[in-house]
Amino acid sequence: MRHTLARTAALCIVLACAMSIGHPGVQAQQRQDSGQWTTYSGDYNAQRHSSLTQITPANVGRLAVQWIFQSGVSGRFEATPLVVDGIMYLTGPDNYAWALDARTGRQIWRYRRQLPEGLNICCGRVNRGFAINGDRLYMTTLDAHLVALDARTGNVLFDVEIDDHKKSYTATVAPLIVKDKVIVGIAGAEYGIRGFIDAFDANTGKKAWRFWTVPEPGQPGGNTWSGDSWQRGGGSTWVTGAYDPSLNLVYWGTGNPAPDSFGDARLGDNLYTDAVVALDADTGTLRWHYQFTPHDVHDWDAVQVPILADITMNGAPRKVLMTANRNGFFYTLDRANGELLRARPFVRTTWAQEIGRDGKPILLEANRIGPEGTVTCPDVGGGTNWMSPSFNPATGLFYVTTREVCAKFYAFPQQFQPGHLYWGGAVEAIPGEPGYGALRAIDPVSGLVRWEFKYPRPSMGGTLSTASGLVFAGEEDGNVMAFDAASGKNLWRLQTGAGLRSGPMTFMHNGKQYIVVASGGAVIALALQDGR
Amino acid sequence: MRKLTWWTMAIVIGLAAGVPFAQQPxxxxxxxxxxxxxxxxxxxxxxxxxxxxxLNAKGLRGPDLTTGQFVRGGSDSQLFRTVMQGIPGTDMPGAQFSDATPDQVWALIAYLRTLSGPASEEEARGNAQNGETLFWGKATCGQCHMVRGRGGRLGPDLSRIGVTRSRTALIKEIRTPSGSFTDGFWPVTVVSRDGRRIRGVRKNEDPFSLQIMDTNERIQSFDHSDLREVVREKSSLMPDYGADRLTDAELDDVIRYLRSL
Structure with missing residues (x-):
């Protein structure tokens, strides 16, 4: 079959010109329908739900490997690749990045950032992917910079500091393009940073606004921190959020307060940690917030991807935001004002009896931790974690990889020292109780689990939904799997040989629908062998 | 081309002759x-x-780190190497495979030094030679455990157990072995569709398949779809070695032997 990259490149140029008119970010959202994958979660709703229907429950059994890209880089992939006009854009561990021919997996270019020594990185030298705007790619780096690359060459167009890595700031998040801005989050709460969400001008890299996730005294929420604890209060923002163009609101999850476990160092609710914040996309002004875990002592970041959908609740249409939280509860919120509509546990939870009418958890004894240790469920990894959920508007179900694990949590006093781990506690596994994992389908109206598929081990793989009624998921023991979205029946599987830690994605090219997963240091593209 | 100076010449000659110029401290x-x-x-x-x-570094499954005695060497550089690289063939992982920096490993060692005290008198109990005789004889440990190429395969190889287990952990694991298991040794009973039951230890598992070593030391592979049930046993295949099987004195002997490995 003839295929020229020149044709693809020419198309890129045409589209790039087209995208320079109007709001390219909005176009990026719409282009998901054309078989591209242009942003971390597929579109602004962050549903990770594709309109593509070539691969169906009836034919998914014939899914076969088309190509495998071996990156040659050690470490794990947590990125979702982007695909625009036949080119795949991928980031990997240690801020490597690649452009690949999406049809063959062959490399077009490779980028590697020279990173400084001695970075304080709590949880893996990973990256979650690019954002794309026209012919520009944007990625964050482990030394807390935002880098713009030329999509056709990988050349650096600009490189700006988000914040000082010597203050333990680091970045792993895939940026989000909204209109003419690149929105990024930050990481480093385990080293006592003060978190924020930043927006940069997509053309110049100039800072447009900053929203501090930990307010200072005198600002709204500033009175939820004792003493000067706000200065090192954590609240990282390391997973990409969502955007509602009609409300012009950006929704972003925030991470744990610091220190993680020694809550006495920061008395109060510790706003806006472990929350979702709704920000005006143009100014970064806070419109509303909802805090899932006030005064968290279990490292239950609320950075999970918030999914936006329009659903019917109690007979009325509601614009909702849905999230399965690390604390073990599933939440449905009104995304215009943050009103809590539903909250129900989706895994075993022993720290809170329920979420009260005031939106706050009604705490149980197992929430208190100290030097003697307390067994609490879920564990530090949470009922779920950063792995992407998905939502199918047709089934009305929310698909999420869940973890059924408990742990013994300890808290100890700890003085803050710049550059040093700031946890103030310890976490022990329960001997003889390794726990397990499961893919679960949750009804956001009732909060009830409709079906599940169990995994022997707790997993950290994301999910993908397609309009043909399929859910794709990856698990820790190396399987990528397809399920019937309505029933949960397993329809297909492939053992890839390494745990899957990133979210699957799909795209259409030359009439063929591909499913892409990252496994270990490799990226695998799957399609129907005969293209039908 | 620039001329070689006498000094660089000397280095070249020195290297060629395999002469170490300076002993790296x-x-x-x-x-x-x-x-x-x-x-x-x-x-x-x-x-x-x-x-x-x-939490107090006095040892759980891993050894007591407060005695000042480290099997792999107690100098700063030896400890650094042990923490950074781990100990092959044991549960001790290497910090180099995590996000740990050398500075953090040095900080860890500085902390360990504050814990060091005299070796426990408990360690000196028992007679290793008697323990070895018991291990291969009356106690029948060798039926399931291997030491340096001799013994059974169903349980973990104990050739380096002295490096990785404290005396306290060994007592618990011998007296009451059920409760917690090393990966690769979780006891399972596989029930086939026709009701056949096969007991063994789980070598690996994913949502679709299961690999075990049965009690005859055969490796077997199953698809979950072909099985009626996989019973995840709470009890170890190893019996409890209570005082009726092993007196306190005999237990001291066996542990002394194991700690010598």
């Missing part, structure tokens, strides 16, 4: 005794080491 801990580093080391220990060595 063993690195010592740059943060030894530094209060901030010790505090940081304690925090790292609690998060990364306590699950095996205990």
């Amino acid at each position: 063993e690195p010592t801990n740059p943060v030894q005794g530094n209060a901030q580093a010790i505090d940081q080391g304690q925090q790292l220990f609690r998060l990364s080491c306590a699950s095996c060595h205990g």
Whole structure:
């Protein structure tokens, strides 16, 4: 079959010109329908739900490997690749990045950032992917910079500091393009940073606004921190959020307060940690917030991807935001004002009896931790974690990889020292109780689990939904799997040989629908062998 | 081309002749005794080491680190190497495979130095030679456990058990072996569709398949779809070695032997 990259490149140029008119970010959202994958979660709703229907429950059994890209880089992939006009854009561990021919997996270019020594990185030298705007790619780096690359060459167009890595700031998040801005989050709460969400001008890299996730005294929420604890209060923002163009609101999850476990160092609710914040996309002004875990002592970041959908609740249409939280509860919120509509546990939870009418958890004894240790469920990894959920508007179900694990949590006093781990506690596994994992389908109206598929081990793989009624998921023991979205029946599987830690994605090219997963240091593209 | 100086010539000749020019001194801990580093080391220990060595470092599954005695060597550079590279063939992982920096490992060692005290008198109990005789004889440990190429395969190889288990952990694991199992040794009973039951230890499993070693030491592979049930046993295939099977004195002997491995 003839295929020229020149044709693809020419198309890129045409589209790039087209995208320079109007709001390219909005176009990026719409282009998901054309078989591209242009942003971390597929579109602004962050549903990770594709309109593509070539691969169906009836034919998914014939899914076969088309190509495998071996990156040659050690470490794990947590990125979702982007695909625009036949080119795949991928980031990997240690801020490597690649452009690949999406049809063959062959490399077009490779980028590697020279990173400084001695970075304080709590949880893996990973990256979650690019954002794309026209012919520009944007990625964050482990030394807390935002880098713009030329999509056709990988050349650096600009490189700006988000914040000082010597203050333990680091970045792993895939940026989000909204209109003419690149929105990024930050990481480093385990080293006592003060978190924020930043927006940069997509053309110049100039800072447009900053929203501090930990307010200072005198600002709204500033009175939820004792003493000067706000200065090192954590609240990282390391997973990409969502955007509602009609409300012009950006929704972003925030991470744990610091220190993680020694809550006495920061008395109060510790706003806006472990929350979702709704920000005006143009100014970064806070419109509303909802805090899932006030005064968290279990490292239950609320950075999970918030999914936006329009659903019917109690007979009325509601614009909702849905999230399965690390604390073990599933939440449905009104995304215009943050009103809590539903909250129900989706895994075993022993720290809170329920979420009260005031939106706050009604705490149980197992929430208190100290030097003697307390067994609490879920564990530090949470009922779920950063792995992407998905939502199918047709089934009305929310698909999420869940973890059924408990742990013994300890808290100890700890003085803050710049550059040093700031946890103030310890976490022990329960001997003889390794726990397990499961893919679960949750009804956001009732909060009830409709079906599940169990995994022997707790997993950290994301999910993908397609309009043909399929859910794709990856698990820790190396399987990528397809399920019937309505029933949960397993329809297909492939053992890839390494745990899957990133979210699957799909795209259409030359009439063929591909499913892409990252496994270990490799990226695998799957399609129907005969293209039908 | 630039001329070689006498000095560079000398280096070239020296290297060619295999002459070491300078003995590299063993690195010592740059943060030894530094209060901030010790505090940081304690925090790292609690998060990364306590699950095996205990919150007080007195040993759980892993050995007691407060005795001042380290099997793999107790100098700064030896400890650094052990923490950084782990101990092959044991549960001790290497920090180099995590996000740990060399500075953090030095801080950890600075903390460990604050814990060092005299070796426990408990360690000196028992007679290793008697223990070895019991191991291969009356106690029948060797039926399931291998030591340096001799013995059974169903249980973990114990050739290096002295490096990785404290006396306290060994007592618990011999007297009451059920409760917690090393990966690869979880006891399972596989029930086939026709009701056949096969007992063994789980070598691996994913949502679709299961690999076990049965009690005859055969490796078997199953698809979950072909099985009626997989019973995840709470009890170890190893019996409890209560005082009726092994007196306290005999237990001391066996442990002394194991600690010598």
